[in-house]
Amino acid sequence: MARNFLTLCHAQTCGKCSPCRIGIGQLVNLLDKVLDGDADLSIIDTIEETAQVVADAADCAIGAEAAKKFLIGLKESRQDYEEHIIRHRCLDRVDAPIPCIALCPAHVDVPGYIALVHEGRCADAVRLIRRDNPFPSVCGFVCEHPCEKRCRRGMVDAPLNIRSIKRYAVDHSSNVPQPPCAPSTGKRVAVVGAGPGGLTTAYYLALMGHDITVYEKRKQLGGMLRYGIPDYRLPRDLLDAEIHSMLQLGIKTRMNVDVGFDVLYEQLRQEYDAVFISLGAHADKKLGIEGEDAVGVMSAVQILREVGDGKKPDFTGKRVVVVGGGNVAMDATRSSIRFGAHKVICAYRRRREDMPALVEEIEGAIAEGAEILPLHAPVRVEKGENGEVTALWVQPQIIGPHDTAGRPRPLNADLPERRLPADVVIVAIGQGIETEGLQKGNFQLDKRGTIVIDSEMRVVGMDGIFAGGECVTGPATVIKAITAGKAAASSIDRYLGFHHKISVDVKLPVPQLYDIHGLGRVNTLERDADERKHDYECITLGMSDQEARYETSRCLRCDHFGYGVFRGGRKEEW
């Protein structure tokens, strides 16, 4: 890298002054000797002195700055130069992780499962994913895929479609058996909350040989996977099958138990050796405007929760206004269309480009017929004679100075309020934590009402009680809740006096050496908007066999090539 950098700078200089013209060329020659294994350690001092002369004496910025930057590199990587001279190889101590694995919060072995899918070994891919994430199906459909952000393939053409490859793996491997559990430890753990956070902890603790009971206040398991994310994005049969498979490890469930009320936290602590709390964020946030108590004003989470238990509202012929700009607002908007609404408007106080919702969700909602109304803030709800909502009044906004998060703050525009006729107003401006039960249990909560934990996920001031997921972080993502559940399982295992390891015996394919040509990314397709908006079937289509083979062939195997091969790369167990 240093050599290429110097060669580039040398080519760009005017060549009028000799320190730069000759000096940089000489540095390139010296580096060639190092790289060819044709040097002894004294060459490093010669390189340093030469670079220093160029830095001090070159007339222009290209020469002087090139030498200065090179000197910084030499200082930082001196050991790498020595390693080349002594052992003729790159240093074996570079701590550069594999981008996709590092950016997946659960550190799923992405190149490993991509290589397995490429070989048609989808069941092995699922087994490998489960080592770090027990929800491959769920994540194959709804993970926000942060792993793709810095995929190195982006330097060649475009990042891999990692999430869809995961979905292909689960679509092409039915009923992959779970691994056997470790011998029983005799320890009992209670998990409160059956969302992805709680179920992940239960899963890994069960694998470690502990006896697990999950307490859930609702009728069914899954948390926001069932009571938030709509079925047209996450098919319920797949969710049920994934949870059922996890329960096969012997996890017991106690449904319809509201912990903190039906049973107290201290009772659970006495009965079990440890307790893990993962309650999620289910409290509605209110708009705080006049008329919000009108009949027909409801929260998005309230509606989606009822849908989770099979109660879909009938909005036939109704005019719906959704307030908010995040993914929950998009789910409420797209669900309202499916509930038969005549017209759906999603009003958001900032610009469309500031909406936190994923671009594909916004575009999908528009394609299905929703109207997005950016830069309009709710002012009051208008009521009819019987207290029913008749309209939402909104104030047009103008963009103002940036807030602390770097987004332009909306301000009232010098324009009159607008009346949006409505029969239903859905509020989707975020969720908070339900704190009543926690307060009764004397939990330490922060300003937002989230549970305060230490670095080992122990609830501060409470021995043997751990917490994680959205009740600690506030609203986040599925994969973050899974990661919290995984970390909690590890902490609880240590607390109980064990150091179990989670590993899997899947042999990975050997990377192939072939030329990397520019190849476009396979973006999966969606069903036609006109068709899908009338039903609850899954919107996205999976990859075909041909697409999967093609897309998996684009992976650069950064676990073997590049710095990913070194320390900080693949982990065989956790």
Ligand SMILES: Cc1cc2nc3c(=O)[nH]c(=O)nc-3n(C[C@H](O)[C@H](O)[C@H](O)COP(=O)(O)OP(=O)(O)OC[C@H]3O[C@@H](n4cnc5c(N)ncnc54)[C@H](O)[C@@H]3O)c2cc1C
């Ligand atoms: C509409 C919507 C759409 C979303 N879409 C996506 C998406 O596409 N991709 C994504 O990554 N994330 C998405 N999310 C976020 C994701 O669902 C959450 O980040 C994740 O479910 C949080 O997991 P958790 O285990 O912390 O909490 P939850 O999933 O909320 O689970 C908590 C569980 O605890 C139970 N519980 C609560 N209190 C008690 C009590 N006192 N006693 C017993 N049980 C209790 C609850 O009933 C619930 O089952 C979405 C969220 C919503 C609301």
Ligand code: SF4
């Ligand atoms: S779980 Fe999500 S972030 Fe992790 S590899 Fe899969 S798609 Fe990427």
Ligand code: SF4
């Ligand atoms: S090219 Fe493959 S291994 Fe490299 S970051 Fe992308 S998915 Fe990961």
